[in-house]
Amino acid sequence: MNDHYYNLQVKDIVQETADAITIVFHQPVPAMEYRSGQFLTLIADINGKEVRRSYSFCTAPGIDEDLAVTVKRVKDGLMSNFLPDHIKVNDQLRVMEPMGHFTTELNAENKRHVIMFAGGSGITPFMSHIKSLLIKEPQSIISLIYANRNIGSIIFKDELERIQTENQGRFHVIHILDEAPLNWQGPSGLLNPEMLKEILERIPDWGPENTRYLMCGPEGMMRNINTCLTDYGVSSGDIYKESFVAPTIDKEEAPVDDTIKALEVSVIYDGEEHSFTVEPGTTILETALDLDIDLPYSCQSGLCTACRGKLLSGQVKLDEEEGLSDSEREEGYILTCVGHPITDNVKIEIG
Numbered sequence: 185m186n187d188h189y190y191n192l193q194v195k196d197i198v199q200e201t202a203d204a205i206t207i208v209f210h211q212p213v214p215a216m217e218y219r220s221g222q223f224l225t226l227i228a229d230i231n232g233k234e235v236r237r238s239y240s241f242c243t244a245p246g247i248d249e250d251l252a253v254t255v256k257r258v259k260d261g262l263m264s265n266f267l268p269d270h271i272k273v274n275d276q277l278r279v280m281e282p283m284g285h286f287t288t289e290l291n292a293e294n295k296r297h298v299i300m301f302a303g304g305s306g307i308t309p310f311m312s313h314i315k316s317l318l319i320k321e322p323q324s325i326i327s328l329i330y331a332n333r334n335i336g337s338i339i340f341k342d343e344l345e346r347i348q349t350e351n352q353g354r355f356h357v358i359h360i361l362d363e364a365p366l367n368w369q370g371p372s373g374l375l376n377p378e379m380l381k382e383i384l385e386r387i388p389d390w391g392p393e394n395t396r397y398l399m400c401g402p403e404g405m406m407r408n409i410n411t412c413l414t415d416y417g418v419s420s421g422d423i424y425k426e427s428f429v430a431p432t433i434d435k436e437e438a439p440v441d442d443t444i445k446a447l448e449v450s451v452i453y454d455g456e457e458h459s460f461t462v463e464p465g466t467t468i469l470e471t472a473l474d475l476d477i478d479l480p481y482s483c484q485s486g487l488c489t490a491c492r493g494k495l496l497s498g499q500v501k502l503d504e505e506e507g508l509s510d511s512e513r514e515e516g517y518i519l520t521c522v523g524h525p526i527t528d529n530v531k532i533e534i535g
Contacts, residue, residue: 188454188480189227190216194275195250200339203257204305205268206242208250209277216251218282220244220290220312221426224253225280225482225490230266237263238482238490240308240400240426241282242340244315254339256305280480283490284309285512286400286426290316295323297390301375301409303331303401307339309426310400318351325353327387331360331375331405358383375405380412392422400426403506420510427487427506447525451493453479453534462525468500468532469520479520479534486522491534493520498530 196208223238239253258264271277286309288298298317300310307330317324332338344357360379364372371379389395397413399406406425413423449468450459462471469491472479482490486504495516503522505513518532 188281188478190279190281191276192251192279194271194273194277197271197273200254201256201337203268203337204254204339206252206254207267207271207277208252211249211251216282218245218251219287220316221286221288221309222282222284222312223309223482223488224251224282225488226253226263226267227278227280228263228266230262235262235266236280236482237261238284238488240284240286240312242308242311244312247315247319254305254308254311256339280482280490283480283482283488284426285489285492286398286424288313288317288396288398288424290320292321293323294321295394296321296325297388297395298324298326299387299395299397300326300328301331301397301399301401301406302328303405304333304337305339306399306401306426308400310398311340311343313398314347314355318347318355325388325390326355328355328357329360329375329383330357331401332362334361334363335365356387358387375408375412377412377415380409381416384416392418395422397423398425399423403427424509447528447530449498449525450531451477451479451520451534452496452532453493464524466524467503467521468523468525468530472520481521484521486519489519491520492517493532493534494518496531496533498525499527500524500530500532501526 190212192209194207195210198206200206218241223240225236225238227236239255242254243252255264255267257268302310314326317326348355348357360371360375361368397418399409410423446461446463449462450457458477460471460475462468469479469481480490482488487507489507495518500518500523502519507519508517
């Protein structure tokens, strides 16, 4: 088996909510290494077609014995509906090695306030972060602002309450419900600037130099939070986000530029260099896969960053940049799944 892939055996399936399950895997031997905030790309044959989708770990390395990811049904989603309907205990799933950059350096000397904004299944990577931070940074505290449609859609509700009870003073959850019951005491409705300002005034203020902001959820929610935090005076460099949900706003398809010709691209991956010609209107990743060059990928929509590579020479145009941070773009990183060469001598290093 390729070193970048694993066959994992399903140990348990936990029904978190009506439309979300957690798939628990046995650790392989030797154990899979990963970092809190990373994701697994699950691979399945659905209707004769290989489908790949990324799902964040909800387990924490060195803390949880098993590996687990959480899958929430998405309307018309191939994988998100196939797994709850067909996966069974003792089944084996092929997965790619852990990937993702939504990670944080943990240090026992750190004394900081980590403020997390989650929406729906965006809570999943935070479960991994929360467990790791509480144990590995004993002087740090966490505030979790978690938005859901209603009480029944809160993933990990009981586990979050347990963690809060066991870590009073260090971990606090603020639930926001779009459809709140009459006896609801917390915030309700969509997270707006006034609500965010009120929440930030309620939670501890450790100063900008000791505060870090993380967010993961639907694109619209994260855009609103980013705007609110910026207006509140938070530097964009202190805001970290994970994008897994495809953009909610349809982007117009860019017409193929007739002046762009087929161009040669070289990709360095896993110690090998592959050179191939990319036709206009075709992405670098699509071309590589058509040639049976096994490059890493998952979402193919420019969000998960599994295909991220560093541009060493030449120029590449991206259809979608949402998955890259400002610093990554400045350092020359591109995404092959939405990347098109626009000059000769394009060379990319992945890994």
